[in-house]
Amino acid sequence: MGLLNKLFGNEKQRSASFQVLANQLNLKYEPQNEFGLIKQLSDFGLFKIGSSQKISNVLIEKTFDSENYLFDYQYVVSTGKSAVRFEQTVFFVNSKQLSLPQFVQKPETFFTKLMAYLGFDDIDFVKFPEYSDKFHLKGEYEEVIRFYFSEELLQLLSDQKSFNMEAMNYYFILYHQNKLIHTSELKAFRNLGMMLYNLFLIQSKKSDNFLLP
Numbered sequence: 001m002g003l004l005n006k007l008f009g010n011e012k013q014r015s016a017s018f019q020v021l022a023n024q025l026n027l028k029y030e031p032q033n034e035f036g037l038i039k040q041l042s043d044f045g046l047f048k049i050g051s052s053q054k055i056s057n058v059l060i061e062k063t064f065d066s067e068n069y070l071f072d073y074q075y076v077v078s079t080g081k082s083a084v085r086f087e088q089t090v091f092f093v094n095s096k097q098l099s100l101p102q103f104v105q106k107p108e109t110f111f112t113k114l115m116a117y118l119g120f121d122d123i124d125f126v127k128f129p130e131y132s133d134k135f136h137l138k139g140e141y142e143e144v145i146r147f148y149f150s151e152e153l154l155q156l157l158s159d160q161k162s163f164n165m166e167a168m169n170y171y172f173i174l175y176h177q178n179k180l181i182h183t184s185e186l187k188a189f190r191n192l193g194m195m196l197y198n199l200f201l202i203q204s205k206k207s208d209n210f211l212l213p
Contacts, residue, residue, distance in 0.1 A: 017183035018057040028060040044166045050075035066095035070190050089181035091174040091193030099204045100167040103139030107162035130158040153199040
């Protein structure tokens, strides 16, 4: 019972921290999101993993042309007789002003470096070796992806800790795989997501004459 009380206590404290941040930033707070967001995000790799998917502690901001969300997301992976729960905090933008190519960015590992050495996809940027050393980036339309990864965006990413990012069309998500963002860092994490959104927005507005191959 002691462990359960501690776990439930931690969850309540975390929810309270989300509510405090919602009040500070004038955002809407929802304790849970049953099905809407999970269905909306189902084409992203993160949301294709596991079962018993659940979204909680949702912060919402909506304007006339965009929506952004910050939330905790969990899923369960069954391995034989056992099941493991994975949790992460996700920032999500849905904006009709975006026109993003589909891409996946994840932390660089020995395995991804080996795959790149063997000729598998990895988009690197010669002028930004710190970014290329930290992240593995791939997507079908490499030149279009390079266009959207402006120098300002690459510099911002180069200065950050490793994290995951996925995008397609009007959507992009930002998260640390299997990591809940500490409550003291939630505001900074959301700010990072908004900065990335604004940089992608600038490139989207420049892309009218940039045609897919």
